[in-house]
Amino acid sequence: MIPFLALxxxxxxxxxxxxxxxxxxxxxxxxxxxxALDAVFGAVRAQLDGIFDDRVFVVSFVSNVLVAALVVFLGDQLGVGGQLSTGVVVVLGIRIFSNAAAIRRHLFKA
Amino acid sequence: MSTREPADGAPQRPAPGRGRLARLLRPRLRRVDLLIAALLLVLGFAAVVQVRSTQEDGVLASARQEDLVRILDDLSSRSERLRQEVTTLTGTRERLLSDDGSAAALDEARRRTEVLGVLAGTVPARGPGVRLTVDDPEGDVRAEVLLDALQELRDAGAEAVELQGRGGDAVRVLAGTSLQDAEGGVLVDGVVLSAPYVFVALGDSSTLSSALGIPGGVLDTVEAAGGAGRVEEGEDLRVGALRPLEEPRYARPVPD
Known part of the structure; x- marks a missing residue:
């Protein structure tokens, strides 16, 4: 409850x-x-799977954000920032979709 | 969809997944929960900030550096083009406006065209002048008599001259006009005119008529040659015979 209120x-x-x-x-x-959205969706899915772990969530949230930023930063330095940003968004988007699909299966059995 | 939250936390009907979700919703207060809450708070905050900045600043603020450089290049080359266009158009405007010279020059050119047209016989002319009729019942008036009359008219300041023959034939008389005796009349610039001959000359009518009438002058010469001359002054005579404009084949204007 508190995380939703915090959001x-x-x-x-x-x-x-x-x-x-x-x-x-x-x-x-x-x-x-x-x-971060990817981490949150992953956390909701993990909760539904019954394998949610606070520590994992915190670490994955922070590391997700940092790694994404780092990849974009590296891309900018290498001159492929735009393409790498797109790549990161695509990968994270796919993960969000699959997590959302898992959540949907849990909630609606479909 | 209603997510019912049982009071005792042991849901019977909902699926296990829903129960776990319900557990997630239940308030818990451990340190890691506070940390999670803080992270989500930051997430919500950042998402809203990002959305707002995207909406406010449009494309440019979120564009990458190389995109910005490209956009800037496009803009500067475009502005360069536009600046050149501005310079060109300003110059044109200056030329059209600044010197009333342009309009004045145009008027001047138009005026000169008319003057030269009158001189070259390419436009009709009208004005005061005299009409000199030379009757020649016997066919004794020769070309040199007419040439004398023409020279006298020119001396007296005739500006446009036309020589008419019988039946309305008319020739505009110019600087290069030649007069020759011919069968049945006078050959004027390739056209045979026959008596009676009529000169229509535009100029100061009294000067022209007095020049023609002086003793021993044109009229006397015509009479001596066996013809009959008659001068009428007119306030609004018309010289209507035209010449095609001939480009000089050899002579070229000397540039200023």
Whole structure:
């Protein structure tokens, strides 16, 4: 319950504060958000599978975000930032879809 | 869909998955839970911030560096093109506006065209002048008499001259016009005109008529040659015979 409330609180906080993204973070923020969403979907699926582990979730959340940002950063340095960003988004998108499918099977048996 | 949350936490009807989801929803307060909550808070915050910045700043803010460089290149080359176009158009505008010279030059050119057209016989002309009729019942008036009359008209300042023969034949008389005796009349620039001959000359009518009428002048010469001359002044005479404009084949204008 608390994580959902925290998520909603974060959304409300973002709407209220209206911060601007620092330009140094601008390439990484969208990728980081997608990576974090992947971790969250994975966590929900793990919970439904009964194998959810707090520590794993925290570590995977943080590492997902960091690795995604690192890959994009490396891509920028190598001159293939745009392509690598697309690649990361595609991979994470596939994972999110498969996790969502697993969650759906758990919830609806279909 | 209703996710019912049983009070005792031991759901009977829901599937095991739903029970686990319900367990996830149940408040727990361990340190790691707070950590998870903090992470999700950050996630929600970041997602909203990202969405807002994407909406606000449009494409450019989220574009990558190389894309920005390309866009900038496109824009600068485009602006360069537009700047050149502005320069060209401004120059044109300057030329059209600044010197009323342009309009004045156009008017001047038009005026010169008309003047030269009158001189070259390519446009009709009208104005005050005289009409000199030379009757020649006997056929004794020769070309040189007419040439004298023409020279006199030119001396007196005739600006446009036309020589008419019988039946409405008319020739515009120019600087290079030649007069020759011919069978049945006078050959004027390749056209045979026969009596009576009529000169229509535009100029100061009183000067022209007095020049023709001086003693021993044109009229006397015509009478001596066996013809009869008659001068009428007119306020609005018309010289209507035209010449095609001939390009000089050899002479070229000297550039200023």
């Amino acid at each position: 909603v609180a974060g959304v409300v906080l973002g709407l209220v504060v209206e911060p601007t993204v620092p330009s140094a973070l601008q390439p990484y923020l969208p990728i980081a958000v997608v990576a």
